[in-house]
Ligand SMILES: Nc1ncnc2c1ncn2[C@@H]1O[C@H](COP(=O)(O)OP(=O)(O)O)[C@@H](O)[C@H]1O
């Protein structure tokens with residue numbers, strides 16, 4: 001075993017094997033030995049090497065003793081939502097508030113397994129564990145999460161809040177969610193992750209979704225973790241014809257974050273919206289890898305990621321857009337804009353378009369710049385202090401990402417947190 | 426109000442202002458005219474505190490404070506205003522949020538509470554009417570997609586909102602048609618009073634038919650080479666700047 005693999009082996013030795021998801025766990029364990037541990041040499045991990053994470057082994061938390069009293073189960077003031085809460089990857093049943101209605105199954109994933117709602121051989125939609133070592137680690141140790149299934153035509157009356165909280169030192173959490181939105185059904189989900197000062201370890205989360213014909217799925221995803229948590233997240237969503245999938249990903253705070261978002265259009269007439277923003281400070285690291293896969297005709301996608309990098313933080317944006325041979329009349333848009341606010345910060349941004357169909361409209365742009373000094377002077381010349389002037393410009397810059405959230409309350413809370421963090425007014 | 430003594434300023438290593446003297450009393454309107462490239466905008470930028478310009482000698486006293494010692498935002502809070510020759514477009518920053526931030530920055534400096542939403546809106550209504558700036562423009566992002574004339578009207582709107590003690594208008598007349606020129610001038614004239622002074626920079630005499638100055642100065646190669654009453658502007662218009670150059674040669 002190589003030194004890197006030995007480190008990786010030691011890193012995961014304290015993780016408990018997945019309890020309720022046995023077939024997937026077995027495949028994951030196998031894949032962990034088959035797949036290489038990513039290093040700086042692998043293109044997909046070049047700018048987000050796992051080395052700093054692998055230094056300190058993590059372990060699965062013992063069975064929880066209830067939701068911590070000082071942490072709100074719903075961190076978003078005013079948001080009227082159903083709720084599933086997880087502590088270190090485990091569902092805290094007594095703190096959940098889940099809908100019971102005809103055509104709606106909204107329960108913990110392990111319960112869904114136990115009730116036979118997930119068929120043998122259907123435990124995995126993403127094949128993440130066959131592609132990535134971290135995916136294999138997740139599969140082998142997947143814990144619990146949200147299982148949401150909507151029958152045809154069902155429109156959920158409130159969003160479902162999925163709140164994951166990490167607490168303790170060197171804790172490993174592997175939450176796993178499944179969202180199945182039937183034909184013409186509609187669901188909104190808020191994914192919120194939090195951690196207090198002093199928390200550390202790894203969150204390795206997977207969300208799988210299927211959006212049925214004519215259905216809509218919207219996700220507001222917010223990462224707000226103090227402490228030193230390494231956060232790996234993978235969303236994998238497939239879309240049937242005439243469906244809409246929207247996801248907004250905002251990293252408010254996170255020690256080290258790697259988001260890997262895949263959307264696959266399998267039915268014509270689908271539309272995908274992937275928007276995101278990241279504003280790392282200090283020595284934080286945020287990586288967004290996205291894949292938009294157009295495989296059928298007459299689909300559209302809109303991708304917009306904006307980043308502002310402060311201090312000595314680092315960022316990565318990698319946006320793959322595939323337009324397969326059959327995907328004629330695709331209209332794909334991708335934009336990634338970055339402001340490097342301080343000389344010590346950096347971003348590695350890379351759009352990757354692979355277009356195999358000929359009758360398509362694809363536009364993309366990627367910019368890395370500094371603050372517009374002319375605009376700053378103009379603001380200051382009216383009496384606005386330097387810091388406040390920069391804040392106005394930052395808010396303007398990421399405004400078009402924030403305004404697209406599904407839930408206004410989430411947008412407001414995110415703006416408030418960012419204002420506190422960055423000293424905006 | 427404002428006393429400029431022997432002001433020298435340069436960009437990179439090129440001297441532009443070369444010993445400029447100017448004294449502006451309270452309530453006075455001074456006009457500075459001069460050929461392109463003579464340093465008019467440089468003077469405006471130096472007064473407003475743009476950092477690209479290095480002051481190498483001289484002093485600027487603003488009502489007892491050393492203006493050159495303050496940064497741009499502090500100068501504005503002390504009551505200085507610059508109407509830009511080329512106002513900047515700032516996408517995403519709403520004109521009104523911008524003005525609210527500016528007013529509150531000034532109020533904080535004066536030890537006052539932040540303005541209430543109601544008072545702010547009333548103020549916006551009053552001041553935008555002054556320059557006939559429609560709600561549509563007023564509520565948009567700062568100068569974004571504004572025509573040249575709309576940008577200049579927005580400058581005067583901002584000046585009216587902030588009620589400075591001393592305002593520099595840098596070629597506010599350029600690019601204005603006759604109607605806009607009248608609107609802008611009336612906006613400025615409405616603000617003239619015994620406690621407020623103006624420095625009106627212009628290339629053409631026609632603005633001074635509307636905003637009648639107390640004194641006219643000619644700037645040439647970084648120095649004021651001639652000063653006189655308002656009639657000097659007419660003389661310059663008739664005889665051209667070369668006449669001044671010949672006269673001083
Ligand atoms: N930022 C700058 N960088 C380089 N040269 C400048 C800059 N600003 C002004 N200048 C030069 O200084 C001189 C005076 O310019 P300016 O003050 O804009 O004149 P005016 O407003 O009278 O037309 C010109 O020769 C101009 O090219």
Ligand SMILES: [Mg+2]
Nearest residue numbers: 465466510596
């Ligand atoms: Mg000029």
